[in-house]
Amino acid sequence: xxxxxxxxxxxxxxxxxxxxxxxxxxxxxxxxxxxxxxxxxxxxxxxxxxxxxxxxxxxxxxxxxxxxxxxxxxxxxxxxxxxxxxxxxxxxxxxxxxxxxxxxxxxxxxxxxxxxxxxxxxxxxxxxxxxxxxxxxxxxxxxxxxxxxxxxxxxxxxxxxxxxxxxxxxxxxxxxxxxxxxxxxxxxxxxxxxxxxxxxxxxxxxxxxxxxxxxxxxxxxxxxxxxxxxxxxxxxxxxxxxxxxxxxxxxxxxxxxxxxxxxxxxxxxxxxxxxxxxxxxxxxxxxxxxxxxxxxxxxxxxxxxxxxxxxxxxxxxxxxxxxxxxxxxxxxxxxxxxxxxxxxxxxxxxxxxxxxxxxxxxxxxx
Amino acid sequence: xxxxxxxxxxxxxxxxxxxxxxxxxxxxxxxxxxxxxxxxxxxxxxxxxxxxxxxxxxxxxxxxxxxxxxxxxxxxxxxxxxxxxxxxxxxxxxxxxxxxxxxxxxxxxxxxxxxxxxxxxxxxxxxxxxxxxxxxxxxxxxxxxxxxxxxxxxxxxxxxxxxxxxxxxxxxxxxxxxxxxxxxxxxxxxxxxxxxxxxxxxxxxxxxxxxxxxxxxxxxxxxxxxxxxxxxxxxxxxxxxxxxxxxxxxxxxxxxxxxxxxxxxxxxxxxxxxxxxxxxxxxxxxxxxxxxxxxxxxxxxxxxxxxxxxxxxxxxxxxxxxxxxxxxxxxxxxxxxxxxxxxxxxxxxxxxxxxxxxxxxxxxxxxxxxxxxxxxxxxxxxxxxxxxxxxxxxxxxxxxxxxxxxxxxxxxxxxxxxxxxxxxxxxxxxxxxxxxxxxxxxxxxxxxxxxxxxxxxxxxxxxxxxxxxxxxxxxxxxxxxxxxx
Numbered sequence: 135x136x137x138x139x140x141x142x143x144x145x146x147x148x149x150x151x152x153x154x155x156x157x158x159x160x161x162x163x164x165x166x167x168x169x170x171x172x173x174x175x176x177x178x179x180x181x182x183x184x185x186x187x188x189x190x191x192x193x194x195x196x197x198x199x200x201x202x203x204x205x206x207x208x209x210x211x212x213x214x215x216x217x218x219x220x221x222x223x224x225x226x227x228x229x230x231x232x233x234x235x236x237x238x239x240x241x242x243x244x245x246x247x248x249x250x251x252x253x254x255x256x257x258x259x260x261x262x263x264x265x266x267x268x269x270x271x272x273x274x275x276x277x278x279x280x281x282x283x284x285x286x287x288x289x290x291x292x293x294x295x296x297x298x299x300x301x302x303x304x305x306x307x308x309x310x311x312x313x314x315x316x317x318x319x320x321x322x323x324x325x326x327x328x329x330x331x332x333x334x335x336x337x338x339x340x341x342x343x344x345x346x347x348x349x350x351x352x353x354x355x356x357x358x359x360x361x362x363x364x365x366x367x368x369x370x371x372x373x374x375x376x377x378x379x380x381x382x383x384x385x386x387x388x389x390x391x392x393x394x395x396x397x398x399x400x401x402x403x404x405x406x407x408x409x410x411x412x413x414x415x416x417x418x419x420x421x422x423x424x425x426x427x428x429x430x431x432x433x434x435x436x437x438x439x440x441x442x443x444x445x446x447x448x449x450x451x452x453x454x455x456x457x458x459x460x461x462x463x464x465x466x467x468x469x470x471x472x473x474x475x476x477x478x479x480x481x482x483x484x485x486x487x488x489x490x491x492x493x494x495x496x497x498x499x500x
Numbered sequence: 501x502x503x504x505x506x507x508x509x510x511x512x513x514x515x516x517x518x519x520x521x522x523x524x525x526x527x528x529x530x531x532x533x534x535x536x537x538x539x540x541x542x543x544x545x546x547x548x549x550x551x552x553x554x555x556x557x558x559x560x561x562x563x564x565x566x567x568x569x570x571x572x573x574x575x576x577x578x579x580x581x582x583x584x585x586x587x588x589x590x591x592x593x594x595x596x597x598x599x600x601x602x603x604x605x606x607x608x609x610x611x612x613x614x615x616x617x618x619x620x621x622x623x624x625x626x627x628x629x630x631x632x633x634x635x636x637x638x639x640x641x642x643x644x645x646x647x648x649x650x651x652x653x654x655x656x657x658x659x660x661x662x663x664x665x666x667x668x669x670x671x672x673x674x675x676x677x678x679x680x681x682x683x684x685x686x687x688x689x690x691x692x693x694x695x696x697x698x699x700x701x702x703x704x705x706x707x708x709x710x711x712x713x714x715x716x717x718x719x720x721x722x723x724x725x726x727x728x729x730x731x732x733x734x735x736x737x738x739x740x741x742x743x744x745x746x747x748x749x750x751x752x753x754x755x756x757x758x759x760x761x762x763x764x765x766x767x768x769x770x771x772x773x774x775x776x777x778x779x780x781x782x783x784x785x786x787x788x789x790x791x792x793x794x795x796x797x798x799x800x801x802x803x804x805x806x807x808x809x810x811x812x813x814x815x816x817x818x819x820x821x822x823x824x825x826x827x828x829x830x831x832x833x834x835x836x837x838x839x840x841x842x843x844x845x846x847x848x849x850x851x852x853x854x855x856x857x858x859x860x861x862x863x864x865x866x867x868x869x870x871x872x873x874x875x876x877x878x879x880x881x882x883x884x885x886x887x888x889x890x891x892x893x894x895x896x897x898x899x900x901x902x903x904x905x906x907x908x909x910x911x912x913x914x915x916x917x918x919x920x921x922x923x924x925x926x927x928x929x930x931x932x933x934x935x936x937x938x939x940x941x942x943x944x945x946x947x948x949x950x951x952x953x954x955x956x957x958x959x960x961x962x963x964x965x966x967x968x969x970x971x972x973x974x975x976x977x978x979x980x981x982x983x984x985x
Contacts, residue, residue, distance in 0.1 A: 136791055139831050160588055164846070179784045183592070185587070193584075193612075195578060195584035196584045200589070200592045202585070203596075207592075302848065308843070309840040309843040310830060311840065312840060315778065315789055329575050332552055338574070339576075341567065392870055401823035436529045436729075459797070468714075
C-alpha cells in the first residue's frame, strides 16, 4: 500500500484538497505555519487560492467571504491567532457558513511559548466568541487522522452549515508518520444558499443580524436544533481495553498516544486500566463516559491544560465515580513512565477512597 | 403619450420586503447621503447590465441594511472587515462584481488594516467609502474623520488634535500605495457635486468590470441627524467645513495603463474542473506514495533481538543534520513496511541551538511517538550526550561522534560505540556528512534496515547530485568503519 511520510500539518492540507477545499487564507504562526506553507505550495496546483492575510482577523473574514461565495475554504493558526479569529467564528456560526479551522495548540496565556499545550480547550470547545453558538471540534491524534479528520471536517461543516475546528497540538502538527493516501474524493455538495454572482443566487442574503428579538430568538432556536442533531449523530471516540477496566484514563491528541503506551505498561503489571479518547470534543461523548461509570471504579483525566477537559468528564460522570486529574502545562508533554506512575498512584488511592466512602455511607446511615 | 425618462433603478427593490415597518420608505433619515449613493450605484449596475453578477457587502453602520434595498446578491460583514470578505468573494467568484460599502468608522478606524491591505494588494474590487465625519448609527460618536473642534458625543468639548489626533485623509493615504488603480474623493452638497459623485461611482465600477484592479470612491456625505442640523445646513457644512480638510479630486487613476488582473479566464484555465480522481490530484501535487516491502522483515535471523523495534533519539547542534538523519531512518523504515514515527524538537529558527528528534521503527503500531526512554541514542555533540545519556534504557546503545566528544559515556550498563564521524566525513570532503557516517555505523552494527533501502530513500530525499554522492560515500564509510572494527 502506498504511503507518504509527512508532517501532521501537511497531511491536513492534503485532506483539505481531497475534500474539495480550494482556498486557504492564513497568517503565519508557530507551530501551525506548515499548514500555510503547504497550502501555498499545493493550492495553486489544483486551481485553488492561497492568500497570506494581513492578520488572523482578516484571514477569518476572508474565509467568511469565500464560504459566503459557496467555496470550501479553510484557515489554520495557533492559540493567539485563534483568539483573534473568535469574532469571525461567531459571525460564521451566526450567518450559518461552513468553514474549517485548524488550531495547532501552543503554550499560553499571552505569548506563552511554541511548545505543545492543550490550553485552547475552553476557547475552542466552549466557543470563544460571543453569542449562542457551537462549533464542532475534532481532535486527531495521528498524522493519518490529521488528513482524514480534516476531510471529515469539510463534510460536517457543509452538512451543518457551521464552522468545524480541527483541534490539535504542536506535536501532532510537527511530527511525521506515514499517511495512507485516501482513495476517495469528497465532492462538495450544492449550495443553493450561497451568493455567487449569478441570476439564481441574486435573491440570496448572507447575514447574522436579526434586529427583531423574536426573529433572533427563532434564529437561535434553529441553530440549537442543528446542534442537537449534531450532538446525536456526530459523536466519535476511541476505546482501548475499557471493557473490564477499573481505572479508565481519558485524554485526547498527543496525550492519548502517550497514555496508550502507559496503559499497555500498566496492563503488563496486572492493573486493569483502559483508555478512552474523545475524538469529537464537541459534541462530547458524555453518554459513553457515563456508561463506563457503571463498571469503572475511577477515572483519570490527563491534559496539557490546567483542568479544562476534566470539567466535561466530571459533568459526564456526574459524581458517580471519582475523577482524578493530572496535568502538565507550559509545553511539557508527560512521558509514558510519568503517566504509568500516575496510573499506579490513582489505582492505589482509589481503593482507599472507596473504603472511606463506605465509612461515610455507614456514618450517614447511623 | 409620454415616455418615462426618470424612475427608480431596477437594481433597487420596488418594495422593501426585507425591511420591518413601512416597505416603501428607507430607514435613512431625511437629508442623509446614503440614499443618493445607493441610487448612483444602482443606476451604474443597471447601465452596465451587471445586476445578476453584483455582490454587495454591507458594513456595520447605518448601511448595514443596504440589503433591504439592493436587488443584488448580498453579504453582510463584520465591522470593518468588508475588504477582507470582498477579497475572498472576488477570488472565489472572479466573474462577480464585488462592491464593499463602508462608513468612516468601519473603514478608517476598526477596519484600517483590512482596507490598507486590500488596496495594497490591488484587489479587483470596488469600495464606496461614506465619510460623514461621525458614527451615525451608534448615536454620533467621534469618527477617525471627525474634524478638529467638531463636537460629538465622545468629544463633548470638540475634537482636540492633541488629544484625539487628526482626521484621517483616507484617499490621500491609499493613493500613496502602488496597488490601487483609481481613487477619488467626491461630495454631496449641491447638484453639481452630486453629478460628479455619480460619475465617479460609475467609473469605479467600470474599473473592476474591466479587471483593472482596486477602486475606491470617498464620498463626503451629509448626516443631518448626527450633526444636529437641517438637511440644508448639513450640505452647507460639507461645503464650508469638510472641504477645507478633505479636498475633492482624483488622487490616483492608472486605469488607462494598468493591465487587467485576476480575470475569470486565468482561473478557468486551472485544472480544477477536469480533476476526477485522487490519483489525478496526487499527480498534480507531485505526491508519490512509497510502496512498502511487505511483510515486515525484522526477523530474528537478521537483526539481533536487542536491536529490534528501536526507539531512537538523535541529538546534536542545529546544522549537524540530526533531524535529517532521523527523517531518513523513518522514511527508510516506512519503505521496509514498518510502523514509523518522527518527532522533532521544534523551536524558534535560531542559529547555534541544539536539535533532537525522536524516531520509532516498529513491527507494531506505535502508541507514543515521544521517545522518553530511548533504546538507541545517537549523540553528535557533547551537550547532547550529557543530556540524554541518563535516559537510555539498560542494555541500550549509545553511538557518539568521538571526533567532537572527548569524554566517554559514564554508563556501564549500555553498549557504547564511538565513531569519529566528523573526522571521517571531513576526509571524504565534507564534515557536514558526519550524520551519514553515524547512520552508516548504526546500520552496520544493528542491521535494523538494509543499507540499500536507506540509499534508495536518500536518492529520493536529496536532489543535489554532489551532496547525494557525499552522503552515500559517508554512509558507506560508516558501514565500513564498523565492519573493520
